[in-house]
Each structure stands twice: as structure tokens, then as C-alpha cells.
Amino acid sequence: MSFLSATLSRVKPSPTVAMTAKAAELKAAGRDIIGLSAGEPDFDTPQNIKDAAVAAIAAGKTKYTAPDGIIELKQAVCAKMKRDHGLEYTPAQVSVGTGGKQTLYNAFMATLNPGDEVIIPAPYWVSYPDMVLLAGGTPVVVETSLDTRFKLTAEQLESAITPNTKWFIFNSPSNPTGAGYSRAELKALTDVLMRHPHVWVMTDDMYEHLAYDGFEFCTPAQVEPGLYPRTLTCNGVSKAYAMTGWRIGYAAGPVELITAMRKVQSQSTSNPCTISQWAAVEALNGTQEFLAPNAELFKRRRDLVISMLNAVDGIDCPTPEGAFYVYPSIAGLIGKTTPAGTLIDSDETFCTALLEEADVAVVFGAAFGLSPNFRVSYAASDAALTEACTRIQRFCASLV
Numbered sequence: 001m002s003f004l005s006a007t008l009s010r011v012k013p014s015p016t017v018a019m020t021a022k023a024a025e026l027k028a029a030g031r032d033i034i035g036l037s038a039g040e041p042d043f044d045t046p047q048n049i050k051d052a053a054v055a056a057i058a059a060g061k062t063k064y065t066a067p068d069g070i071i072e073l074k075q076a077v078c079a080k081m082k083r084d085h086g087l088e089y090t091p092a093q094v095s096v097g098t099g100g101k102q103t104l105y106n107a108f109m110a111t112l113n114p115g116d117e118v119i120i121p122a123p124y125w126v127s128y129p130d131m132v133l134l135a136g137g138t139p140v141v142v143e144t145s146l147d148t149r150f151k152l153t154a155e156q157l158e159s160a161i162t163p164n165t166k167w168f169i170f171n172s173p174s175n176p177t178g179a180g181y182s183r184a185e186l187k188a189l190t191d192v193l194m195r196h197p198h199v200w201v202m203t204d205d206m207y208e209h210l211a212y213d214g215f216e217f218c219t220p221a222q223v224e225p226g227l228y229p230r231t232l233t234c235n236g237v238s239k240a241y242a243m244t245g246w247r248i249g250y251a252a253g254p255v256e257l258i259t260a261m262r263k264v265q266s267q268s269t270s271n272p273c274t275i276s277q278w279a280a281v282e283a284l285n286g287t288q289e290f291l292a293p294n295a296e297l298f299k300r301r302r303d304l305v306i307s308m309l310n311a312v313d314g315i316d317c318p319t320p321e322g323a324f325y326v327y328p329s330i331a332g333l334i335g336k337t338t339p340a341g342t343l344i345d346s347d348e349t350f351c352t353a354l355l356e357e358a359d360v361a362v363v364f365g366a367a368f369g370l371s372p373n374f375r376v377s378y379a380a381s382d383a384a385l386t387e388a389c390t391r392i393q394r395f396c397a398s399l400v
């Protein structure tokens, strides 16, 4: 019998991390690899946030805190929820964790029993199904399609709900597609959920501030106040404030759930880094003036990448509303062969060949539960994006 747990055998390591590691390995071996596989902004944490961290260290704020965060950060989260979404929360309804990842994981650990189902629209962020499996639940994956620009329809949600459904996980703008639901599209989903009072909503709003072309971000409890008592609104500072390494995420929801999540965290990691928490207080309470110029910069990059990819015969790339990803289809390239003789029979072989033969790292769609596609992260310089897309164009043109 294996020394390792049976639960772990059902889980796979993160494919995005694996692709980024493979690209780093080739780079270390001297190859000129352009990596578009990592999901983090390429710019630095704003100075006012760094200063707040330095000030926290100087003031000796370096000890343990309450397991799920300092009151000042919970208050800042409450203020943000009110300011941006008109939602009222008290600090007792807020949990702060080591990245958005931990708060999502805590919520699953705190609530899932064997047999409990979690509806996950595909393509999905790679961690959702594996977190559900680790917590002992059953992922119910519902595939979307290019026709709806990767958005779940009300009919699809309705037919996925069973008496065992515990959570519906919602992510807009989405990793990996960038798709953002309009208020009307979201309302169609919340109307379905109102008819099923046993289903809770976990909304992952991590890319809230990365939205373009006047897209109006909205979150489920704001669109349908009737869902407030069964919604966990998850967010974090990683993407909008370029703070991926600081590891601060947060969630707001019913007190009973937040208390249960605190119990999980208190017996695993305890508090997230104290210094990072003070930095996050500044991120949420301090100036927000860099958000709009950053979004403008990302929008320009999105447009650059989409126009270059859509120029390729065999690639179809819709224009998403937000995040810093695009999710082109390579349906038109399946069945072709690379110059080195590899038959492109899946998005995984396409991405592996692209890395090995054209020195560009992207992530294959199967990792996100919808093929044949690949994810490009355009959180990279204009020069790197132009060169990478030129290589992709050249590589695709070389297929026979």
C-alpha cells in the first residue's frame, strides 16, 4: 500500500506551475524562451504598499496575529465591499488567508462532505477541481463553449444542479479565458440560484479590477441581494496590486461559515504573514489611482495579442472582457505536423511542440478542462508579446 494518502492520489500538481517550471529549466539551459504561462502582473508592487510593509517592520508589527487576520485589514475589506459593491459586512464576516488560494481552500475544507457536489464551469482555474477533491467533495464540471464566449448559460446551470449540489463556483473575469459576465448574464444565473435555496455561491473576484472597454464588474450578492446569506465573496490583492508574492487573499460571507474557515486555518497555517497584512491594509485603503492606467496598459496588450493570433490560419481568438489572459482555439490546427515531425493531436502536443520548437511557453487547454485551446498570459512587455506572437505565427505557418 502506498505511503501517500489515497486522497492525494486523486489530485494532480498544478499544470500552470509545471509549464512555468519547464520553461525556466529550458531558459537555464541557455534557450531564449519567452514565458507567457505565469498568471502574475509583470510590474512591481506600488511604492506606497512597500512603504507600509517597511513601516510595519520598523514598528515591530512582526508577531503572530489572530489566525484569520488583523482587525484593521478586516475593516479595510468591509470598507472595500461597501465602496465597490454596496455590500455591508462586519469584520466578523471576513476571513483573511495566505493568498486567495487559501481562503477558497478553507471554504471547501470547512463545508464539503463525501457526496457533496461543486459545480465548476469549464474552462476553470486549475485549482478548483483539485481543491474540491482534496476536501472530499465531487467536482461537477460543466463545459462552456466558444459560441457563448466561454460563459455558462442559465440552462446549463439549471441542469447541473442536483439535490447534492453544495456550491456553485463563479469566476468573472475568468482565469483562463478572461471572460467577464455582464450584469444581465450574471442575473440570469442568480435567477436560477434563487430557485435552488440549498446551493451556495462561491464567487472568485480576483480579476475584478482588470476589466476593459467599459466593462462593468459585478459580483453575485450585489446583483441578487437575495443570495447574500449564502454567498462567499472571495478576492485578494495579488493581481490588481501586483502582490502575488505577498500572499494575502480574503473572503466575506456569513459568520458561521467564516468561523468554520477560521477553525481550518487556525489548525493549519495560522495567520498570513503579519507584514503582508499591513501592506494589504494600505493596498485597500490607500490610493487606487494606478488601477486605471494598469488596466489601460493590459487592454492595449490584449488587443495586440488578439490581432496577432487571429492573423494565424487555424487559430480563433475571441476578445475577452478582462483578466490578463486570452484562450484561443486551435481546432483548425489539429491533425497537422510540426517541422520536427510531431503530429498535433491535442492542445497538449501543440503547446509542448511550441515550447520545444519555437521557444514560447503557454499552457494547454486540457489543463483548464476545455480543449483544443491554449492560454496566453499577456502580463508581459509589448516587446516580449510581439516576439512571442511572431514566433507563434511562424510556428503555425510551418505546420503541414
Ligand SMILES: Cc1ncc(COP(=O)(O)O)c(C=O)c1O
Pocket: 039, 098, 099, 100, 101, 102, 125, 171, 174, 175, 204, 206, 236, 237, 238, 244, 247, 248, 249
Ligand atoms: C481565478 C484565480 N483565483 C485565485 C487565485 C489565487 O490567487 P492568490 O495568488 O492570491 O492565491 C488565482 C491565481 O492565479 C486565480 O487566477
